[in-house]
Amino acid sequence: MSIQWYPGHMAKAKRQMIEKIKLIDVVIELVDARIPESSRNPLVDEISSGKPRILILNKVDMADDRVTISWAKKYEEQGYSVLKVNAQTGAGTKNIPDLVHRLTVDKRAKLENKGFNSRGDRALILGIPNVGKSTLINRLANKKIAKIGNRPGITTAQQWIKVGKTMELLDTPGILWPKFEDQSVGLKLAATGAIKDDLLxxxxxxxxxxxxxxxxxxxxxxxxxxxxxxxxxxxxxxxxxxxxxxxxxxxxxxxxxxxxxxxxxxxxxxxxxxxxxxxxxxxxxxxxx
Ligand code: GDP
Structure with missing residues (x-):
């Protein structure tokens, strides 16, 4: 899916994302393993408001394995929990619920101390267009979730998808705009198909x-x-x-x-x-x- 982003779209997407992030325990940021830096949106840091984060390098089947390993190492050194995934086949996706569960241990302990029954671990998948968010949601849900709502600016009722015994995933991904500032970033996004072809x-x-x-x-x-x-x-x-x-x-x-x-x-x-x-x-x- 390609979207043209205008300042109004961006402001609205940001507002929606901040609202969605209030509902969740763990942010799952999805990037394209072939261009991990160029397919990130710097805003994720700001809007994640300190919540635990997983960085998923998706499309590892298309990327150079040695390079993917060095990216994973770099991001782990920066403090991220990193997973290498092929959302199309599901390779690497089985570890997601366990990792999410581990990252919510403190939050669950706090809730239990206050006498609340801890609910499922709530997560949201977000990223720029074309990194594989819908494919991953469908894979984790084990069925095709309607694509409606997978557009910036369209709001639908939130639904939680149960993944395994412990995880609940928001059924629509958070969509952020790609980086615009640098020509080489633009060329990488274009090469991988993240930018509408008729703009290229x-x-x-x-x-x-x-x-x-x-x-x-x-x-x-x-x-x-x-x-x-x-x-x-x-x-x-x-x-x-x-x-x-x-x-x-x-x-x-x-x-x-x-x-x-x-x-x-x-x-x-x-x-x-x-x-x-x-x-x-x-x-x-x-x-x-
Ligand atoms: P979204 O815009 O982030 O929701 O991206 P989509 O889920 O629509 O995926 C964009 C394209 O990438 C589709 O053609 C998917 O089939 C493809 N895709 C998603 N994940 C993978 C993956 O892990 N490997 C490969 N080869 N293709 C993928």
């Missing part, structure tokens, strides 16, 4: 993707497109290096215009679609410093 310049995105592939995944790139004599880049390839590869891929895939010119729009779109369709393998577009 495919050529810019493909140049960015090729730069990353040439630097970190030359083997995967040459295998996919039969590029035999790819140079090994120690530093970022130049635009000329990238255009040479773009030309090569265009020719090999028959993305040509009359007169023997490369059709760069088609070539760019092909590379982006193949990256998104995992045809290039497990690729991470950002790594911890």
């Amino acid at each position: 310049d495919f050529q810019d995105v493909s140049v960015f993707l090729l730069k990353c592939l040439l630097l970190h995944y030359p083997h995967e790139l040459s295998k996919r497109y039969n590029l035999n004599d790819l140079p090994q880049f120690e530093v970022e390839p130049t635009i000329d290096d990238i255009v040479t590869v773009l030309d090569d891929i265009g020719k090999r895939r028959g993305c040509m215009m009359s007169g023997g010119y490369i059709d760069y729009d088609r070539t760019a779109e092909l590379i982006i679609r193949e990256f998104r369709g995992e045809k290039l393998g497990k690729i991470s577009l950002e790594r911890p410093e």
Whole structure:
């Protein structure tokens, strides 16, 4: 799902999120494991108001395992409880209720001390569009929850979904806007499909993707497109290096215009679609410093 965000949307989404967070014990922040930093919304810190938080690296099936491990380590060092998940198959999701239960131990003890029967552990999944929030909710619920309400600004009655014996999950995710400030963040979000395609310049995105592939995944790139004599880049390839590869891929895939010119729009779109369709393998577009 792609949404265009305007200041009014953002203010409303923030207000709604603050209201929702009052109802819950644990915030589950979902990010795309291929671009964990770029797919976070900095507002989560502010609106979580000190509640325990889980950071889920989702789509691990599409990301580079070694890079995902180093991200998980980095976030754990920052104090997050981190899980690596494939919401589509459910891999890694079984640990969620237990982790939520562990994180609510203090709260439950306090309630019991005051003589209250402790209820289920209440959690909310939040994140920017396209990180897999609905897929994860459906997976945890073991059924398809209506998508209605999964849009900023639309309010529906809150429902709690029972997950396992101890956890209750809010049936609609919290949707936050993606980061806008930095061009490279925008390109990463675009490459993974988190930004509406008709807002994109495919050529810019493909140049960015090729730069990353040439630097970190030359083997995967040459295998996919039969590029035999790819140079090994120690530093970022130049635009000329990238255009040479773009030309090569265009020719090999028959993305040509009359007169023997490369059709760069088609070539760019092909590379982006193949990256998104995992045809290039497990690729991470950002790594911890
Ligand atoms: P939302 O906007 O955050 O609710 O994202 P969705 O749940 O609609 O998921 C966006 C896209 O990512 C859909 O095409 C999902 O099928 C896909 N998706 C979600 N989780 C995973 C995952 O773990 N692995 C893969 N490969 N795809 C996923």
